[in-house]
Amino acid sequence: MTGWVKIVGLGPGAENLVTPQVADALAQATDVIGYIPYVARVSARPGLTLHPSDNRVELDRAAHALTLAADGQRVVVVSSGDPGVFAMASAVFEALEDGPAEWRELKIDVLPGITAMLAAAARAGAPLGHDFCAINLSDNLKPWALIEKRLRLAVEGDFAMAFYNPRSKSRPDGFVRTLEVLNEACGDARPIIFARAVSTPDENIRVVALPDARPEMADMRTVVIVGASNTRVIDGADGPIVYTPRSVLS
Amino acid sequence: MTGWVKIVGLGPGAENLVTPQVADALAQATDVIGYIPYVARVSARPGLTLHPSDNRVELDRAAHALTLAADGQRVVVVSSGDPGVFAMASAVFEALEDGPAEWRELKIDVLPGITAMLAAAARAGAPLGHDFCAINLSDNLKPWALIEKRLRLAVEGDFAMAFYNPRSKSRPDGFVRTLEVLNEACGDARPIIFARAVSTPDENIRVVALPDARPEMADMRTVVIVGASNTRVIDGADGPIVYTPRSVLS
Incomplete structure (x- = not known):
């Protein structure tokens, strides 16, 4: 052959x-x-x-x-x-x-x-600079209960998180629930990044505090990144820079 | 400027x-x-x-x-x-x-x-084909207790896992403990991949069942990938192919 x-x-x-x-x-x-x-x-x-x-x-x-x-x-x-x-x-x-x-x-x-999350992270700074999880938010091929379980465990472990396929026309509700779970589990104003169509002419990067995130900020061309509890936002020449420090103090 | x-x-x-x-x-x-x-x-x-x-x-x-x-x-x-x-x-x-x-x-x-884990995953098949975590196993910049906590939560969430900096001469014990925690928490014979120096002349890819993993299989040039509970190993033309299916049945 x-x-x-x-x-x-x-x-x-x-x-x-x-x-x-x-x-x-x-x-x-x-x-x-x-x-x-x-x-x-x-x-x-x-x-x-x-x-x-x-x-x-x-x-x-x-x-x-x-x-x-x-x-x-x-x-x-x-x-x-x-x-x-x-x-x-x-x-x-x-x-x-x-x-x-x-x-x-x-x-x-x-x-x-x-991969999209690393291209998105690069455009935002270094939000995945420490331990992180990648989660597909589509429930086409797995039950929603497993998605919610993984979200809660990722927050408990204080991982940064990257979400693929956050929202589609046929699944408008999952991301609404995702934001509810994240706000409840995180209980803080850590940054969330909506990175749409990274590296294309349609690219759009938006950084907001988690409580200000809205479902319509994401679509199927968006990768969403949520910081860990110690993720920081600083002012840079081109706008906000989001990064997760390399160090976690004991 | x-x-x-x-x-x-x-x-x-x-x-x-x-x-x-x-x-x-x-x-x-x-x-x-x-x-x-x-x-x-x-x-x-x-x-x-x-x-x-x-x-x-x-x-x-x-x-x-x-x-x-x-x-x-x-x-x-x-x-x-x-x-x-x-x-x-x-x-x-x-x-x-x-x-x-x-x-x-x-x-x-x-x-x-x-990034190393994706190059390693590609050489092994598609072990990170579903939700996964990336964890740095060095305790130079974070306490070991946090590493262990994240390992246990990642297993509980049934994420595939990729480990960076698994073992160095100055930290010989952490990876011993990592394998103990994984065996205890996973309780099965899922595949673990030791991918050393991927894409270089020194490349070496080794796939073993988790209970057969030994600390000396890893060094600082190795990325280690552990499957989820449903990760599969099949025979391919060039050796074993490790992949995680896209679907998790409810």
Whole structure:
């Protein structure tokens, strides 16, 4: 078998945040598979077939990639950000585990990318500069009770927190509840960052105190970061800088 | 003031994991500041002064960067991985907060990089494919009791976990205790990944069941990843693939 699959991260949006390793993989590919807006970031060229697909068909997409590779194609599966963070890598391995034995012989690589929370953190300062958690707020694939449990434990452990998929049109209520839980559990005015479409022309970074956060500040293009209890906000030349110190005194 | 500071992430080691944004910053710099092995990754050229410094002088290094920028220099502070994850960005902002008022007028940017845990996760499969925590196991800057508390809460929340700075010659006991706490709290044989020097010629990835983990499997060049309770190991063409499914059933 000469086909392969590379599951790659395109980073948050800007071309200069795509690693050379990922650019090389795209240059070698015969097929690119992924969600429509991510495939749209790949330049067309002779010999390359683009296979954009809709949201929520991750397993079909993964099986398609593995089938093409088993046929000898060089397949790149694209995610935004990092492919291993709430993205396509797990879906491909789920499909691999449930698929035909011949797929197990395929060369499959995961190529990391700049994930949204780290791009967002960089634009805000260094809010994730100490221990932190990453939580997907979508309850499409897990029960809300588990999300709430993790939120409360993350606050109890005084982790900074990064939230992916905070709010969509089909799930307007979860983020309302998230803010209620956070305000109740944190009980302070620590900073919360709404980072939308980081590194794209639509980028918008907003820093507010947790009690002032409103659900409509987030949408599906937003990563939300909540500080730990000792996270600080200072004035910088370009606006507020949010950072979590490296040290926690005993 | 025409000087600036860019706090950049060089990624885990390989040149093809350095973003073009970071490469551009290095090309524009007059001064590069950082820990000796990271500064060694930057090519010397006329007009560029390299300022390598030893470990544990992060605040001095940060003040040096800000002082040079206030004098009009174009200063790049280098970290490995991502500068906002247990690295130099927080140190620079700590120095900024405590420093002279004129520093607040400086243009300071953080440029993200591929952090070690995501490079390690990619090499192992997708162990961080669902909610996860990142914990620095060094007790140089926080009490061990807080580390243990966070470990136990992370297990209780069934997060996957990534550990930075697991073990050093001066702290041989912390990781022994970490493995004891994990075995006690997890009570199962979930996979643990020891990913050493990812993307460098010294790379070594080792996957074992948690009860089989030994302290000497980690050193300061190792990132350790522990799965959630539902993390799976399957056979792939290049060895074991570790992944955490996207879905948690209620």
